[in-house]
Structures are given as C-alpha cells and as structure tokens.
Amino acid sequence: MHQIAVLAGDGIGREIVPEAVAVLETVAAKYHYSLEFRTGLVSEDAYEKYGHPLPPATLELCRNSEAVLLGAVGSPKMDQLPPELRPERAALLPLRKELGLFANLRPVKVYDPLIGASTLKPEAVQGINILILRELTGGLYFGPKKRERLADGSEQALDTLVYSTPEIERIGRLAFSAARARRGKLVSVDKANVLESSRLWRETMVRLAPEYPEVDLSHMYVDNCAMQLVRWPGQFDVIVTENTFGDILSDQASMLAGSLGMLPSASLGGKVALYEPSHGSAPDIAGKDLANPLATILSAAMMLRHSFGLEEGARAIEAAVAQVLDDGFRTPDLMTEGMTRVGTQAMGREVRIRIA
Numbered sequence: 360m361h362q363i364a365v366l367a368g369d370g371i372g373r374e375i376v377p378e379a380v381a382v383l384e385t386v387a388a389k390y391h392y393s394l395e396f397r398t399g400l401v402s403e404d405a406y407e408k409y410g411h412p413l414p415p416a417t418l419e420l421c422r423n424s425e426a427v428l429l430g431a432v433g434s435p436k437m438d439q440l441p442p443e444l445r446p447e448r449a450a451l452l453p454l455r456k457e458l459g460l461f462a463n464l465r466p467v468k469v470y471d472p473l474i475g476a477s478t479l480k481p482e483a484v485q486g487i488n489i490l491i492l493r494e495l496t497g498g499l500y501f502g503p504k505k506r507e508r509l510a511d512g513s514e515q516a517l518d519t520l521v522y523s524t525p526e527i528e529r530i531g532r533l534a535f536s537a538a539r540a541r542r543g544k545l546v547s548v549d550k551a552n553v554l555e556s557s558r559l560w561r562e563t564m565v566r567l568a569p570e571y572p573e574v575d576l577s578h579m580y581v582d583n584c585a586m587q588l589v590r591w592p593g594q595f596d597v598i599v600t601e602n603t604f605g606d607i608l609s610d611q612a613s614m615l616a617g618s619l620g621m622l623p624s625a626s627l628g629g630k631v632a633l634y635e636p637s638h639g640s641a642p643d644i645a646g647k648d649l650a651n652p653l654a655t656i657l658s659a660a661m662m663l664r665h666s667f668g669l670e671e672g673a674r675a676i677e678a679a680v681a682q683v684l685d686d687g688f689r690t691p692d693l694m695t696e697g698m699t700r701v702g703t704q705a706m707g708r709e710v711r712i713r714i715a
C-alpha cells in the first residue's frame with residue numbers, strides 16, 4: 360500500500376488535484392496498484408480551521424506518507440495576511456525545507472501535437488526534452504531577510520542569497536547523474552561574474568566534474584540562458600541552477616511546451632517526495648473549469664516512477680496524455696484552430712478514458 364498525502368491548496372489546485380487523483384485511481388485499478396489517498400489541509404482551508412497555513416497535522420500527514428501530491432498555494436484572501444503567514448512563505452517553503460526536498464526536477468517536454476501551440480517556430484521546439492534541475496531549499500527564498508528604517512526615514516529591505524558547499528555538491532551530483540543517464544550534457548547556470556554565491560557554485564561544479572567523465576559540463580550566465588532557451592532550446596539537455604534562477608527559467612521554458620500548464624515537477628531529496636505542477640494557484644482562472652490539469656497529472660506519473668518504482672503506470676499516464684493531445688483535446692491555454700476545446704474536468708476524463 361502506497362500512502363499519498365493529497366494537498367489541493369488554493370485556486371486551481373482545488374480543480375486540478377482531483378483530476379490527478381482520479382487518474383491515479385484509474386491506473387491503480389488497471390495495474391492492481393494499492394494506493395491510499397489521505398487528504399490534508401494547507402493554506403486557506405488550513406488557516407480557516409487551524410489558524411495557520413501549514414498546521415502540524417498537515418506536516419505530520421506528509422511526513423508519515425510516502426509521497427505528497429500538492430496543487431498550489433496562494434489566494435487573494437491569503438494575500439491580506441501579514442507576510443509571515445502568507446502560504447508561499449509559511450506553508451510551501453517550510454514544507455519543502457521540512458521534507459528535505461533540495462532537488463526540484465522540472466522536465467520540459469514538447470509533445471508533437473503541441474508544436475503549434477508554442478510561441479517559437481516549429482523547428483525550434485520539435486523534440487525538445489530538457490530537464491531543469493532547480494535547487495529548492497537554499498538561496499534567496501531561504502536566506503535571512505529583514506526590513507529596516509534608515510536614518511533618513513526611508514525603508515530598506517534585505518534578502519540574502521546563501522549557498523554552502525554541501526548544498527551545491529548534493530544538487531550538483533544529482534545533476535551530473537541525471538545528465539549521465541540522459542544525453543550527457545550538463546549546463547550549470549549561474550551569475551558568477553557578479554555573485555559570490557555563484558562563484559562558489561561554479562567552483563564546486565568544476566570540482567565535481569572529473570567524477571563524471573561521461574558528462575560534458577559547461578557554464579552559462581543566467582541572463583544568457585534566458586535568451587538561449589528561446590533562441591535555440593535544442594542545445595540543452597540538463598540545466599542545473601540555484602533556486603530563484605530555476606524558478607524563473609522553468610516558467611519561461613514551459614512556453615516551449617505550449618503552456619505553464621504542461622510543466623510537471625518532482626521535488627526529491629528526503630524520505631518523502633513531493634509532486635506538484637510548476638505553476639501557481641492561478642487566481643485569474645480559478646473556479647471556472649479553465650485550468651489545464653495535465654501538469655498535475657504528469658506530476659502524478661512522476662510520483663509513480665520516482666517514489667513507487669511503478670514505471671508501467673507512469674508510462675500509461677504519459678502515453679494517455681500524448682494520445683489526448685494527439686486526438687485534438689485542448690484546454691484554453693493550449694487552444695489553437697481546429698482543436699476541441701475542453702475544460703479541466705473533461706481533460707481529466709479524456710486522459711482516464713485512454714488509460715482504462
């Protein structure tokens with residue numbers, strides 16, 4: 360029996376997570392997997408019931424499960440709270456930290472039927488399959504921060520970008536291993552021309568390289584990487600980078616695949632892994648059956664593969680997603696002429712039909 364903590368969270372999280380759970384149930388029925396879903400409250404629902412966006416009960420539930428399936432957090436209502444109680448800072452980041460999830464895998468795969476949905480030329484995106492490996496528990500989001508009033512009465516705010524050698528080494532080793540298992544090309548992205556933390560990052564990557572002679576390591580400044588991703592994405596196999604750069608570059612890279620709603624993720628490193636789409640709670644489309652559930656459904660496939668070793672089920676989900684797209688079904692974010700427009704629930708249903 361595999362225990363999965365299910366945290367839908369806010370906004371479209373409440374619509375996409377049920378679709379991913381239903382897909383997992385369909386796979387479980389077909390392949391006789393034993394999956395147990397245990398619902399937990401996070402963010403708005405948790406705050407209403409317990410007065411905190413990440414109550415101890417939810418953290419315990421996650422710790423005592425094999426994997427966590429998360430939708431997204433963040434809502435206009437929670438935006439009214441003081442910063443230290445906002446779910447991005449008080450729930451999402453602590454959950455990642457508490458579970459030791461230092462490695463965030465964000466695969467950018469362009470499905471052939473979606474080549475037309477990309478903003479780039481078809482020849483630039485065809486066959487694109489990039490793994491962005493984002494460090495997830497260090498850097499700016501976790502370093503000391505403060506606000507202070509200056510003598511002249513103005514205010515100043517500080518966020519600190521801190522990385523230690525062991526933190527870089529562990530994500531670095533994972534990146535080298537991932538590149539070795541793929542096409543052997545690793546680009547380490549930093550800003551070593553100006554940031555001290557990036558200099559340490561680069562030195563550490565260079566020091567690790569001889570242990571992985573099969574991997575071709577190169578370095579790129581983050582500003583150039585942002586440009587190269589839209590100029591010639593085919594040059595990339597694995598990208599490894601620190602937390603903030605990875606956050607931004609992966610949202611950008613999602614458009615190669617046609618939409619942010621196509622980018623799944625797996626956060627690994629601890630005993631319990633967490634799976635979530637790369638996007639947020641999208642309050643602008645929440646509650647309207649408009650959200651693309653495929654990033655969450657593909658995250659569920661990653662869960663079967665990485666947490667449970669259920670490769671057959673993972674592939675069945677991925678094949679069903681490819682088939683649905685091939686058959687012309689599109690949520691609004693992916694919609695192009697001649698395709699069949701569907702909502703969140705219908706998209707989930709179409710995936711399930713192709714698995715069962």
Ligand SMILES: NC(=O)C1=CN([C@@H]2O[C@H](COP(=O)(O)OP(=O)(O)OC[C@H]3O[C@@H](n4cnc5c(N)ncnc54)[C@H](O)[C@@H]3O)[C@@H](O)[C@H]2O)C=CC1
Nearest residue numbers: 431432433434447619620638639640641643644650651692
């Ligand atoms: N992991 C998490 O829980 C994350 C939470 N957030 C939070 O989410 C809230 C909204 O943030 P935004 O900057 O608007 O980022 P967002 O990722 O929620 O949305 C950005 C844009 O992409 C669209 N989009 C996102 N996911 C989509 C999907 N599945 N299907 C179709 N369209 C989709 C949205 O409609 C919006 O126009 C904020 O409170 C933010 O802090 C943001 C990113 C990650």
Ligand SMILES: CC(C)CC(=O)C(=O)O
Nearest residue numbers: 447448451500606637638
């Ligand atoms: C609160 C943010 C760090 C969430 C986010 O944008 C992400 O993890 O991609």
Ligand SMILES: [Mg+2]
Nearest residue numbers: 606607610637
């Ligand atoms: Mg982000």
